[in-house]
Amino acid sequence: MPDANPSVPQADTLLTDDDRSRLEGWLAAQAGASRVAVTADGALGGAANHAITLDVADGPQAGRHACVLRAELAGRVSASIGKRREFAALSAAFQAGVTAPEPLFVCDDPAILGPDFFIMRRVDGLGAGFAVVKGDAPQADLARALGRQLGRLHRLTPATSGLETLAPPPDCPAQEAVHQFRDWIGDVAQRDPVLAWGLRWLHVNAPLPGAIVLCHRDFRTGNYLVKDGALAAILDWEFAGFSDPMEDLGCFCARSWRFRRINREAGGIADRADFYAGYEETAGRKVDPQRVAYWETAAYLRWAAIALQHGRRHSSGAEPSLELALTGRMLPEIEMDLLRHLKSAAARAVTPVERIG
Amino acid sequence: MRTGPDAFALLDIAAATLRRDVLPHLPPDGRYTALMVANALAIAERELRGLDESGRAMLLALAPLYGEDADAALCGEELATRVDALQHRLCIEIATGAFDGDGQDTLMESLEAIVRARLAIANPKAAG
Numbered sequence: 413m414p415d416a417n418p419s420v421p422q423a424d425t426l427l428t429d430d431d432r433s434r435l436e437g438w439l440a441a442q443a444g445a446s447r448v449a450v451t452a453d454g455a456l457g458g459a460a461n462h463a464i465t466l467d468v469a470d471g472p473q474a475g476r477h478a479c480v481l482r483a484e485l486a487g488r489v490s491a492s493i494g495k496r497r498e499f500a501a502l503s504a505a506f507q508a509g510v511t512a513p514e515p516l517f518v519c520d521d522p523a524i525l526g527p528d529f530f531i532m533r534r535v536d537g538l539g540a541g542f543a544v545v546k547g548d549a550p551q552a553d554l555a556r557a558l559g560r561q562l563g564r565l566h567r568l569t570p571a572t573s574g575l576e577t578l579a580p581p582p583d584c585p586a587q588e589a590v591h592q593f594r595d596w597i598g599d600v601a602q603r604d605p606v607l608a609w610g611l612r613w614l615h616v617n618a619p620l621p622g623a624i625v626l627c628h629r630d631f632r633t634g635n636y637l638v639k640d641g642a643l644a645a646i647l648d649w650e651f652a653g654f655s656d657p658m659e660d661l662g663c664f665c666a667r668s669w670r671f672r673r674i675n676r677e678a679g680g681i682a683d684r685a686d687f688y689a690g691y692e693e694t695a696g697r698k699v700d701p702q703r704v705a706y707w708e709t710a711a712y713l714r715w716a717a718i719a720l721q722h723g724r725r726h727s728s729g730a731e732p733s734l735e736l737a738l739t740g741r742m743l744p745e746i747e748m749d750l751l752r753h754l755k756s757a758a759a760r761a762v763t764p765v766e767r768i769g
Numbered sequence: 770m771r772t773g774p775d776a777f778a779l780l781d782i783a784a785a786t787l788r789r790d791v792l793p794h795l796p797p798d799g800r801y802t803a804l805m806v807a808n809a810l811a812i813a814e815r816e817l818r819g820l821d822e823s824g825r826a827m828l829l830a831l832a833p834l835y836g837e838d839a840d841a842a843l844c845g846e847e848l849a850t851r852v853d854a855l856q857h858r859l860c861i862e863i864a865t866g867a868f869d870g871d872g873q874d875t876l877m878e879s880l881e882a883i884v885r886a887r888l889a890i891a892n893p894k895a896a897g
Contacts, residue, residue, distance in 0.1 A: 601860060605856055734802070738805055751877065
């Protein structure tokens with residue numbers, strides 16, 4: 413069964429010898445060093461992640477640094493914001509004290525490697541969803557820590573400096589999300605009544621705009637690292653953007669990312685109460701369970717839209733891949749999770765808001 | 770007309786051989802890829818065997834919404850066309866608000882039956 417984000421080592425095709433010497437020259441200039449040596453340590457999980465070691469000869473960053481190079485993919489999904497913006501979001505989060513890999517260098521000069529890329533410090537830990545949720549006891553402390561980190565992230569707003577390059581905040585995050593999903597899903601919504609109903613439900617029940625903050629937008633088990641049972645780093649910032657803070661909470665609790673620990677509603681690791689409590693410690697706001705339920709519905713539609721895009725990348729011949737093909741075939745599973753959620757008490761409590769004017 | 774063994778038999782023996790003779794000798798990365806291949810073969814086999822049955826289950830879920838009886842005799846291309854037409858009609862009605870007020874419970878039952886019919890091919894374990 414395909415994991416959405418498998419940690420499968422892939423052939424390391426990014427760094428040829430020529431690439432490496434261009435990269436070394438560029439890094440030396442960036443680091444203010446007379447020389448930087450780059451050692452390729454192989455491909456990592458997730459597409460276009462490469463483990464590298466930098467040996468910086470001198471200057472303020474002198475020393476040996478274990479790093480990850482994240483490069484832009486040719487066939488990225490529509491939700492992805494590109495490496496420069498990803499670097500900006502990660503930098504802002506890191507500076508705000510969020511547990512994430514330290515971002516070091518970003519490059520948008522096509523003469524260096526071709527695609528845009530950035531380099532961040534490498535963090536050790538377990539990431540694969542099934543491995544993280546393993547174990548008989550719930551991991552309340554981990555869920556609470558993740559809640560705290562998310563609360564800290566959500567203190568960043570469109571006014572935070574460094575975030576100017578991100579897309580401007582939407583007037584109404586919920587209606588904006590519905591527009592995007594409609595666009596990504598396209599004419600499949602005229603053939604698949606489950607997707608049609610999901611989109612309609614999101615439209616009819618869209619909450620009025622409230623707080624708008626920097627959201628991770630893929631905040632879920634599988635996208636953070638755990639070391640010795642403790643949170644080591646939050647990864648994969650490539651979808652970050654301004655939205656309703658409850659979007660990230662809904663995503664974290666969605667069935668799709670519980671990795672068969674279906675009764676541990678917070679990411680397959682613990683109860684919602686643990687995760688919510690951690691969030692309220694740092695966020696400066698209360699969790700709104702109705703809004704979370706709304707955004708959980710959105711999480712299924714978003715994942716369905718992404719699975720459809722993956723399937724199309726294969727079927728169109730653009731990127732023939734068994735993994736993409738099988739991800740496309742996950743659609744009914746995602747839809748079953750959506751329907752189970754819509755039948756839940758939490759989703760039934762969501763009602764259309766009274767609109768003025 | 771056709772040379773035996775047939776497509777079902779070939780898929781069967783290909784999947785069994787992969788699991789029995791190939792998988793045990795693979796390193797972890799190759800194992801993951803081989804499991805994906807096995808999964809793809811299994812889906813293809815279920816689709817070859819069960820597409821009509823799945824279509825009839827979908828027809829059974831959709832027809833009552835329109836006060837029609839599901840025609841159990843339909844199969845193949847005709848069945849697929851009928852199911853597609855009913856799904857399209859339902860999509861339009863949903864999008865124009867026909868289920869915003871009443872009828873949501875009936876709709877949800879139909880949608881669940883439709884998804885179950887598709888899961889019977891894509892991933893029977895997820896239907897439970």
